[in-house]
Amino acid sequence: DVKVTQSSRYLVKRTGEKVFLECVQDMDHENMFWYRQDPGLGLRLIYFSYDVKMKEKGDIPEGYSVSREKKERFSLILESASTNQTSMYLCASTGQGFGNTIYFGEGSWLTVV
Amino acid sequence: AQSVTQPDIHITVSEGASLELRCNYSYGATPYLFWYVQSPGQGLQLLLKYFSGDTLVQGIKGFEAEFKRSQSSFNLRKPSVHWSDAAEYFCAVGPMTTGFQKLVFGTGTRLLVSP
Numbered sequence: 001d002v003k004v005t006q007s008s009r010y011l012v013k014r015t016g017e018k019v020f021l022e023c024v025q026d027m028d029h030e031n032m033f034w035y036r037q038d039p040g041l042g043l044r045l046i047y048f049s050y051d052v053k054m055k056e057k058g059d060i061p062e063g064y065s066v067s068r069e070k071k072e073r074f075s076l077i078l079e080s081a082s083t084n085q086t087s088m089y090l091c092a093s094t095g096q097g098f099g100n101t102i103y104f105g106e107g108s109w110l111t112v113v
Numbered sequence: 114a115q116s117v118t119q120p121d122i123h124i125t126v127s128e129g130a131s132l133e134l135r136c137n138y139s140y141g142a143t144p145y146l147f148w149y150v151q152s153p154g155q156g157l158q159l160l161l162k163y164f165s166g167d168t169l170v171q172g173i174k175g176f177e178a179e180f181k182r183s184q185s186s187f188n189l190r191k192p193s194v195h196w197s198d199a200a201e202y203f204c205a206v207g208p209m210t211t212g213f214q215k216l217v218f219g220t221g222t223r224l225l226v227s228p
Contacts, residue, residue: 004156041220043203045217106156
């Protein structure tokens with residue numbers, strides 16, 4: 001069974017803290033993504049990575065950075081968390097080429113107080 | 114730039130009734146089209162996808178979707194809704210020009226199923 005695992009399901013952090021959200025996939029996928037989901041806004045792409053150490057900005061990268069040191073792991077970093085970053089964060093992965101299914105993790109609920 | 118519109122924020126359907134969720138996309142060519150479902154507190158699960166060929170696509174859980182190029186639509190249908198179908202549904206479009214699927218999602222439609 002394919003798996004995208006987000007290690008933290010629920011987090012509460014204070015404003016200004018550095019936050020790490022971790023995502024691991026076991027499907028040897030080249031491509032990994034971080035989305036943010038907010039009510040009424042759907043899913044918005046923050047960053048994606050198409051190879052180890054390679055990354056590209058998505059639609060809303062401000063306030064975020066990412067790290068991909070190993071193929072199976074893609075981390076989202078909030079350098080200094082703010083209350084407007086309170087949201088659900090979804091990690092996803094897919095293989096190279098057209099027609100491949102994108103697999104999602106179960107999400108990480110982050111509350112910044 | 115591609116975009117996806119799901120005009121219905123909420124839909125309530127009686128159990129056993131038919132369902133149609135609307136999706137319109139904006140894209141310069143024929144895109145890849147997807148429907149995902151999200152149960153409460155969960156990630157997204159792929160229901161079905163369209164790339165080419167037959168414009169009526171069958172998916173999991175009894176869902177189907179029809180691609181209509183002239184209307185730029187990809188509506189999701191189910192003939193008889195079950196209470197377990199209550200969830201949020203997302204339509205997404207992916208370009209055919211990249212080497213992998215970088216999707217743009219609609220804002221979602223929340224389906225409520227009444228007894």
